[in-house]
Amino acid sequence: MERSTTSDTASEKPNPSHHSTGAVQMRIKNANSHHDRLSQSKSMILSENMKVAEPVNRHRRNHSQHNLTLADIISTQDHTVVEKEGYLLKAKIADGGKKLRKNWSTSWIVLTARKMEFYKESKQPALANLKPGYKPECVDLCGARIEWTSEKSSRKNVFQITTVSGNEFLLQSDIDFLILDWFHAIKNAIDRLQKERSCTSRNLEFKLRRSSSIELLNSLDTESKEPKPENRKSLIFRLNYSASDTNDRNRVKSRLKKFISRRPSLKTLQEKGLIKDQIFGSHLHLVCEHEKSTVPQFVRLCIKAVERRGLDVDGIYRVSGNLATIQKLRFVVNQEEKLNLDDSQWEDIHVVTGALKMFFRELPEPLFPYCFFEQFVEAIKIQDNATRIKSIRRLVNKLPRPNYDTMKILFEHLKKIAAKESVNLMSTQSLGIVFGPTLLRPEKETGNMAVHMLYQNQIVELMLSEYSKIFGSEED
Numbered sequence: 001m002e003r004s005t006t007s008d009t010a011s012e013k014p015n016p017s018h019h020s021t022g023a024v025q026m027r028i029k030n031a032n033s034h035h036d037r038l039s040q041s042k043s044m045i046l047s048e049n050m051k052v053a054e055p056v057n058r059h060r061r062n063h064s065q066h067n068l069t070l071a072d073i074i075s076t077q078d079h080t081v082v083e084k085e086g087y088l089l090k091a092k093i094a095d096g097g098k099k100l101r102k103n104w105s106t107s108w109i110v111l112t113a114r115k116m117e118f119y120k121e122s123k124q125p126a127l128a129n130l131k132p133g134y135k136p137e138c139v140d141l142c143g144a145r146i147e148w149t150s151e152k153s154s155r156k157n158v159f160q161i162t163t164v165s166g167n168e169f170l171l172q173s174d175i176d177f178l179i180l181d182w183f184h185a186i187k188n189a190i191d192r193l194q195k196e197r198s199c200t201s202r203n204l205e206f207k208l209r210r211s212s213s214i215e216l217l218n219s220l221d222t223e224s225k226e227p228k229p230e231n232r233k234s235l236i237f238r239l240n241y242s243a244s245d246t247n248d249r250n251r252v253k254s255r256l257k258k259f260i261s262r263r264p265s266l267k268t269l270q271e272k273g274l275i276k277d278q279i280f281g282s283h284l285h286l287v288c289e290h291e292k293s294t295v296p297q298f299v300r301l302c303i304k305a306v307e308r309r310g311l312d313v314d315g316i317y318r319v320s321g322n323l324a325t326i327q328k329l330r331f332v333v334n335q336e337e338k339l340n341l342d343d344s345q346w347e348d349i350h351v352v353t354g355a356l357k358m359f360f361r362e363l364p365e366p367l368f369p370y371c372f373f374e375q376f377v378e379a380i381k382i383q384d385n386a387t388r389i390k391s392i393r394r395l396v397n398k399l400p401r402p403n404y405d406t407m408k409i410l411f412e413h414l415k416k417i418a419a420k421e422s423v424n425l426m427s428t429q430s431l432g433i434v435f436g437p438t439l440l441r442p443e444k445e446t447g448n449m450a451v452h453m454l455y456q457n458q459i460v461e462l463m464l465s466e467y468s469k470i471f472g473s474e475e476d
Contacts (some may be wrong), residue, residue, distance in 0.1 A: 001196070002469055011053070014131060020200075023063045024123070036218060042119075045466040050110075051410055052119065055286075068073055079443065080112070081112060081113060082180075083105065083111045083112060083113060083114055083185060083189065084109075084111040084182065084185045085108065085109060085110045085111065086108070086109060086182075087106055087107070087108055087109070088106075088107060088109050088171050088172065088173050088179070088182060089104050089105070089106055089107075089155075089171070089173065090104070090105060090107040090109070090151070090169060090170070090171055090172075091104045091169070091170040091172075092105075092137075092167070092169050092170075093152065093160075093168045093169070094166060094167060094168035095166070096165060096166045097166035097167075102152075102153070102170070104155075104170075104172070106108065107119060107120070108120075109171075109182075110136075111182075111185060111186060111189065112189075113189060113192070113193075114140070114189075114193065115138055115139060115140050115141055115199055116138070116139040116141065116161075116186070117136040117137065117138050118137040118138075118139070119136050139161065139163060139169065140163060140164075141161075141163075141190050141193055142161045142164070142185070142193045142197070142468070143163070143164040143193075143194075144161055144162060144164065144190050145161070145162045145190075146160070146161050146162075146183065146185070146186055146187050146190060147158060147159060147160055148160075148437065148449060148453060149170070150433050150434055150436060150437050150438075150457075151318075151320060151357065151434060151438075152170055152320065153170060153172065154318055154430055154433060154434075155172050156172075156174065156175065156433065156453075156454075157172055157173055157175075157176060157179040157180075157450060157453075158170055158171070158172045158455075159171055159179070159183050161186065161381060162343075166346075176451070176454070177450075178449045179450065180450045183449070183450075188417070197256075210406060215313065216293075221393070231280065231440045240249075251285070253398075278334050279298055279333050279334055280330050280333065280334055280357070280358065280359055280362050281362045281364070282363075282364075283364050283365060284363055284365070284367070284402050284403060284406065285296060285362070285400065285402050288402040294401050294402050294405040294406070295402070295405050295406045296359075296406065297407055298333055298339070298356075298359060299356065299406060299409070299410065300358040300409070301339060301341055301358065301389050302341065302352050302353070302355065302359075303409065303410070303413045304355075304442075305341040305342070305346075305349070305351060305352050306353060306417075307416060309349055310349040310352070310353065311416060311417065311420050311424065312420060312424060313349055313421075313424055314423075314425055315424065316349070316350075316353060316417060316424050316426055317357070317417065317424060317426060317431065317434050318426060318430060318434055319350050319433075320350065321348055321349075321350035321351035321353065321354035321355075322350075322351060323354075323366075325346075325351045326346070326347065326351050326354040326355050326358060328345075328359065329346060329351060329352075329355045330355060333354055336356055357434075357435075357438055357449040360438050360439060361438050365402055366438075366439055366440060366441055367406060367407055367410075367439045367440070368399075368403075368407075368440040368459075369399070369400070369403065369441055370373075370442070370443040372395060372398075372399070373440065373441070373442050373443070374393070374442075376393055376395055376405065376440065376455075377452070377455045377459075378391075378460050379391035379392050379459075380392070380396060380455050380458050380459050380462065388462070389462070389466050389469050389470065392459070392462065392463065392466075392470055393469065393470045396463075396470055396471070407439075408471050411463055411464060411467055411471065412467065412471075413466050414431050414435070414464055415464055417431060418431060418464055428455075428461045428464040429461055430464050431460065431461070431464060432456075432457040432458065432459075432461035432464070433457050435460050435474065436453065436456030436457035436458075436459065436460045436461075437453060437456050439460065440456045440460070441456070
C-alpha cells in the first residue's frame, strides 16, 4: 500500500519549468485521478496477493508431505457424490452395542461413497439441513457389515447393516427389485472402502518414499535422533517400515512358526481329553456319529424345553434372546457333556430358541444339503400342488439319515408351534420366514438372493402345511 502511494505521488510531481500553473494543474489532476489511483492501488494489491499465494501453496504441499497420514490419503477422494437415494423402511436396533427397541419408520436415505444419511421423510434433504438444530442420522460405511436377515423381523426383504461402532440398522422394502438394488449398492460401497483401505496400506510406504523431504526419510535410519514435535505424527507411520522393525517382525514370525510346528495336533489334544468335540460349527453327521444317534442330543433337549414352557409364548422363535446369554449357553454345550435347560440361567425361553437357531445356522453344510438346494427350488416352482408335494417328498426321502431324522423331528416340533398360532402368533408363514434361510441356502450366493429367500420361505412353509404327506408313510 505504501509503495503504490509513493509511486503515484512521484509520478504527479509538477515540472519546475511550469511552476505558476503547475500547482493548479496538479490539484485538478489529483482531484480527477483520485479514482484512478484507488484502482491502481487495488490492482497492485491483488497482484501482490497473487505473488504471495505461490509460497503459501508450496508450504501447504510440503506440509502435507511431512505429515502424510492414512486419513490424508483417503480424504483426497471425493466422498460427497450421491450414489443412490430414495425411501426405505428403517429401524435402528442397536446403538454402540446396546440393544434398542425396534421401531420401523419411513426414511429418505442418501448413499454416498463413504456413508449413508437418514432424513425424516424429506424429498429435499438439503433443505432439511437448514432447519435449526436438525442433523440427519449418519452411518459410516467404512468397516461396516451388511447381510440379509430373517430373524430380526417378521417382515420380508430385510437386511442388516452393522457398523464398527456397534450400531445396527434394519432396512426393508416390500418391492423385491428395489431392496435388492439397495443391498447391492450399499455392499459395493462397503467393498470399495475395504479395497481402498487395503490398497492405501500397501502403497503407504511407496507414497512416503516419493516425499520431497529427504531429511525425514533419512531419519528412519537414525534412531538416536529425537524427532521434532511437528514430525512425530508422520514418523508414527514411517517407523512401521523401518529396517529395525522389519527385523523384529521377522524374528517374531520365525518364533511363531517354530511354536506352531511343535504344537500338538487337534486329534492328539482330543485323544488326551484337553479339547472336546465341538457341537456348534461341526458337521451334522459328525455330531451324530460322536453321539451314536441320528439326531443331535442338543436339538432334542431344546425342542423338549420349548414344548414344555414355550408353546404359548408370543413370538416364539421370532423374538431374539439375549445374545450374551446365548453365547454362554453355546460355550456350555461345547465344553460340558451334561446340560440342564431347566436351570434358572436359561429361564428365558428365547435364549433356548436362539441357541437352537444358531446351531442350525452354524452348520458347515445346512440341514438341506447344498447339492439339494436347486432341486428343492425347482420343486417349489411346480404349479400343480399335488405334483409339488410329491416332488418335495421324493427329495426329502433322498436325504442322508441324520438330515432326514433331524428334519423330521424339527418340523414336527414347528408344526406344534403353528398349531398354537392363536396364542403365540406364529403361523406357518412366519416360521417359514424365520427358518427358511437358516435351514436352506445355496453354497454360493448369487444375484438372486431376494428370489432365493422367497423360495426358501415357501419350501419351509409347504413342508409344515403338508407335514403328514411329506414325512408320513407312503400311501400314494
